Amino acid sequence: MQKPPKAGKVFLVGAGPGDIELLTLKAARLLASADIVLIDDLAGDEVLALCPQARIIHVGKRGGCKSTPQSFIEKLLVREALAGHAVVRLKGGDVSLFGRASEEIFALEAAGIEFEIVPGVTAGLAAAAELKASLTHRDHAHGVAFITAHGAEGAEIPWQALAQSALTLVVYMGVARVASLQTSLLAGGLRGDTPVIAVERASRADTRNVCSTVAAMVNDFAEQQLKSPAVLVIGEAMAERARTLAETAQLATAVTRVA
């Protein structure tokens, strides 16, 4: 077997929440010099313009849909790096949150491949920016929890501890499981009137949000036909923001009626 002159390297890169402008400068630089780019559904096709020189491999994975097996992705990363290529594995949002990065890291380390992680803007922070809200407040909400309702059937999520943590809860991949999420949060002791704001497609041009409460969210999200990808921001820190959004919406409706 002929060995290529240069050593390959893998970059696990966070693509940010969707708006191409929320890529980091580093992500853009690495894309522009990559030999191979493995791309997520969540990362979006706009990034392709940033790496016209690269061979693109789509490795779609979206909750519930048919997807590229994780083991195939891992083998591909190792194979292409061993062939001497600079490989960018672009993941929606950030790499270290809910991205199954630990499996890819394990595979790369086991194969002795040089690799680097480039962090990105995670969807929960993009949602807060979209809402013009702080997730924390020095007087209340001293922190935030990023959790997922996806794939949690088997895991023992301590909902009671979460409900009592006084953290703002940001739930990823929660739309499809909103009914079981509601049951868990109420059983954990969270008040039914705790504010919930869902942000669909945060940072994208067609983003929208739905204000609700833990008690009402199942109905409200169904009525508003809320779709993935969306994050749910739950907690008292959202109370004021929900009021402001409701007032703005009422005003917009009133203006429309007058016009």
Next chain:
Amino acid sequence: MQKPPKAGKVFLVGAGPGDIELLTLKAARLLASADIVLIDDLAGDEVLALCPQARIIHVGKRGGCKSTPQSFIEKLLVREALAGHAVVRLKGGDVSLFGRASEEIFALEAAGIEFEIVPGVTAGLAAAAELKASLTHRDHAHGVAFITAHGAEGAEIPWQALAQSALTLVVYMGVARVASLQTSLLAGGLRGDTPVIAVERASRADTRNVCSTVAAMVNDFAEQQLKSPAVLVIGEAMAERARTLAETAQLATAVTRVA
């Protein structure tokens, strides 16, 4: 008073964790077209090269040191926007986490100023990238909590709930308060042998990390002279990573001895 022809606007922009390349494309674009840039200590001086046309105002604020009063910053944002300027308020990390953004948002809304939030890469995610670790794992650590040990003396942080949450805990501004943090975590029921990895200056060239445990961290951090800014990553999700880092360090020491 003569009114300027254009309306001002304020951009609250996350500068990312320190590495200038972890700015977003949007942050870089806004910096390049800003009239005024208000800059944090944490954001660093390297960004100045990205906005040579702008008037720079330093509004340093670092835990424990003399700093620009928050109310002054808010007045400045409002005044400059009313004067018709494009104002970038650059904040270290992300805007919506621990940045006192809610106070600035409130001031801007009260004054009727148009504003936008641009999210950034937060230090906790940069720390995970530095450690080549995932903060979550589909089998354990189904989520992560970003919390602060700073300014929490008055607040009632439910440490017990946090300890029982099974979340990976990422503690910001915890170095100066590591002794009280340790007391709180142990009192909350976290095991003394729970892994803790401190990451100093994540994403910067001179970053380093210190592996410890909840029981040993006060001594270990003092011995290693750990300094702010640093984040502490706490939880079983870090166990494997701590082992890998220890092995690498032993290997490096062995190699140095042989050489």
